Amino acid sequence: MTSPRPSSRPAARLVATDLDGTLLRDDKSVSERTVAALAAAERAGIEVFFVTGRPARWMDVVSAHVHGHGLAICANGAAVVDLHAGGTFVEVRPLARPVALDVVRALRAAAPGTSFAVELTTGIHYEPQYPPFFLDPGATVATAEKLLYEEAPDTAAPVLKLLAQH
Structure with missing residues (x-):
């Protein structure tokens, strides 16, 4: 006897992706398909996060490629930057x-x-x-x-x- 299949999966609430070697191509660009998928996720109420060791000051390049979608967790987790708001810091966890x-x-x-x-x-x-x-x-x-x-x-x-x- 098989167990019943759930009629619906839980809705996704978050998309988190690395940048270099994952979201970004070798030439550091992002495909049109990926940009459209990120925009669709945000329209559906799904948070989009980019997770990177890059410094926050390099997020303008990412923001330009993804048309300002998402938040970025930068500097190996030390800062969260809002790409919607031009790269403003949302949270900082400084090193003393x-x-x-x-x-x-x-x-x-x-x-x-x-x-x-x-x-x-x-x-x-x-x-x-x-x-x-x-x-x-x-x-x-x-x-x-x-x-x-x-x-x-x-x-x-x-x-x-x-x-x-x-």
Whole structure:
């Protein structure tokens, strides 16, 4: 005897997808079919999330390809950005600056020659030795200790990521 088949499946409430190598093609474009499917999902009341290690500042490229559909969980979960609203931050889970400084000190002691970049909600900043992916004209170049310094707690832009290169 077989068990009865449910007459209807539960309705989908969420679509979550990675970007690079999943949603985005090799040329970083998104197919028309995928864009239409994302728009249809949103019209049906289904939340659309893009999940990526990319920084929030790179979401404008994704937003352009998907015509502003969805929310993006960026920087390995440190920030949620609303693509409907031009990439505004909805939520930020910052890395505490004292913790980031402890990591810098520990890595410098364990692996001399390590260089750092600091991704803030306002952009990327890096040490002179850090090999940037591209030169960001808005970046501050200084030691990690100076990049992570703040006059008083919670007075500087939140830290989203600490990147290390050895």
